[in-house]
Amino acid sequence: MTTRLFLAAVALAAAPFTAQAQTPAPATPAAAPASAGAVKVQGDLLDTLKLSGQFTTFVAGVDATNLASLLKTQPQITVFAPTDAAFAAMPAEELARLKSDKAAMQKFILHHMVNAPVDSTKIKGAKGEIPSVAGDKILLDGSDEGGRMMVDGATIVQADLKTSSGLLQVVDKPLIAGAGGSAAVEAPPAADASATAAAPN
Numbered sequence: 001m002t003t004r005l006f007l008a009a010v011a012l013a014a015a016p017f018t019a020q021a022q023t024p025a026p027a028t029p030a031a032a033p034a035s036a037g038a039v040k041v042q043g044d045l046l047d048t049l050k051l052s053g054q055f056t057t058f059v060a061g062v063d064a065t066n067l068a069s070l071l072k073t074q075p076q077i078t079v080f081a082p083t084d085a086a087f088a089a090m091p092a093e094e095l096a097r098l099k100s101d102k103a104a105m106q107k108f109i110l111h112h113m114v115n116a117p118v119d120s121t122k123i124k125g126a127k128g129e130i131p132s133v134a135g136d137k138i139l140l141d142g143s144d145e146g147g148r149m150m151v152d153g154a155t156i157v158q159a160d161l162k163t164s165s166g167l168l169q170v171v172d173k174p175l176i177a178g179a180g181g182s183a184a185v186e187a188p189p190a191a192d193a194s195a196t197a198a199a200p201n
Contacts, residue, residue: 039158044165045079046071054083058109061098065106070113070133077133077166078118080151082174089173110134111177117167120159123149136177151175 042051046068049055058081062068071079087095098105113133123142132138141150149156154173161168 039161039168039170041161041163041168043163044072045077045163045168046165048161048163048168049079049081054085055081057084057087057095058082058112061105061109064099065102065109067106067109072165074115075165076115076117078114078116078169079166080112080114080138080154080156080169080171080175082112082154082171086154086172087174107134107177108174111136111138112175114138118169119167120149120156123151123156132177134177138175152177 039048039052039054042048046059046062049059049062049071062071070077098108111132111134114130115133116130118130118140120142123140124147125142127139127141127143129137129139139150139152144150149159151169151171152175154171154175156169157172158170161170
């Protein structure tokens with residue numbers, strides 16, 4: 001009888017704690033909208049992307065292709081990172097194809113990187129191609145009089161986030177190699193294009 005009373009008392013005592021453990025649960029969804037705002041620098045490039053909560057698709061590609069260390073150890077690198085919302089612009093079948101092809105995914109992720117610091121001062125007022133880490137070209141276009149900065153047809157929506165391991169530029173669409181090809185015909189000569197990555201305008 002004493003044992004039964006003891007177990008009943010334990011059950012009653014645990015009940016309030018169970019209720020308390022359940023009440024903070026709404027706090028988790030409440031934190032989600034905060035991550036939909038401006039991206040904040042939190043350590044290195046990879047940590048900033050992960051802790052933001054807005055780049056899960058891009059980060060999954062980085063992790064799946066063993067590129068995490070690149071984002072942690074290359075202080076001169078610039079990453080043009082599409083948010084999860086930005087990936088809505090990519091056809092679902094194309095994203096599925098990338099996820100099933102590790103080599104294609106790696107090249108796709110590397111196309112979003114430049115092995116040099118490319119801040120807004122090197123984009124505004126200029127237009128031309130620069131090499132990506134994937135070995136192809138990225139078209140930068142800062143010629144818009146309204147100040148909008150484009151990269152392979154995507155708009156930079158948050159610029160010049162300086163992390164401890166490189167520069168982050170947030171874009172509103174995934175970058176597709178060759179997407180700026182036709183526009184590149186109208187771009188300045190190669191010398192001017194390389195200047196966009198080498199010196200401020």
